[in-house]
Amino acid sequence: MSEGAKKIADWRAAKQHAGYKSLQLWFPIEFVGQLTALAYRHNQDIASYIMRMVQQSAPHEVSPTEAPMKSCKEGHAPYPAAKHGCPTCARNRKRRARARS
Numbered sequence: 001m002s003e004g005a006k007k008i009a010d011w012r013a014a015k016q017h018a019g020y021k022s023l024q025l026w027f028p029i030e031f032v033g034q035l036t037a038l039a040y041r042h043n044q045d046i047a048s049y050i051m052r053m054v055q056q057s058a059p060h061e062v063s064p065t066e067a068p069m070k071s072c073k074e075g076h077a078p079y080p081a082a083k084h085g086c087p088t089c090a091r092n093r094k095r096r097a098r099a100r101s
C-alpha cells in the first residue's frame with residue numbers, strides 16, 4: 001500500500017471508529033456548487049454543514065432509537081452523546097501534543 005493510500009485507510013478507520021459512516025450521494029452539479037459555497041461561507045465541511053441543516057430543520061423529528069448527539073462548542077461536527085468528548089477536539093489535542101514533543 002502506498003503512503004497516500006495508507007493515510008486514507010487510516011483516516012477512514014478513524015472516522016468509522018468515531019461513529020461515522022460514509023455515504024455517496026448524487027446531486028445536480030449546480031446544487032453541488034451551491035452546497036460547497038454555502039458550507040465554505042459557514043466555515044464548515046459539506047458533511048458538517050448538511051448535518052447542521054438537518055438538525056436545525058427537524059430537531060424534533062429525530063427518532064428515539066437514534067443515538068442522541070452533542071454539539072461541540074468549538075463548532076465541530078456533532079458527536080454521539082455517549083462519547084466522552086468531541087472527537088475532533090480530542091484529535092486536535094493529540095496532534096498538538098505530538099507537535100510539541
Ligand SMILES: [Zn+2]
Pocket residue numbers: 072073074075076086087088089090
Ligand atoms: Zn470540538
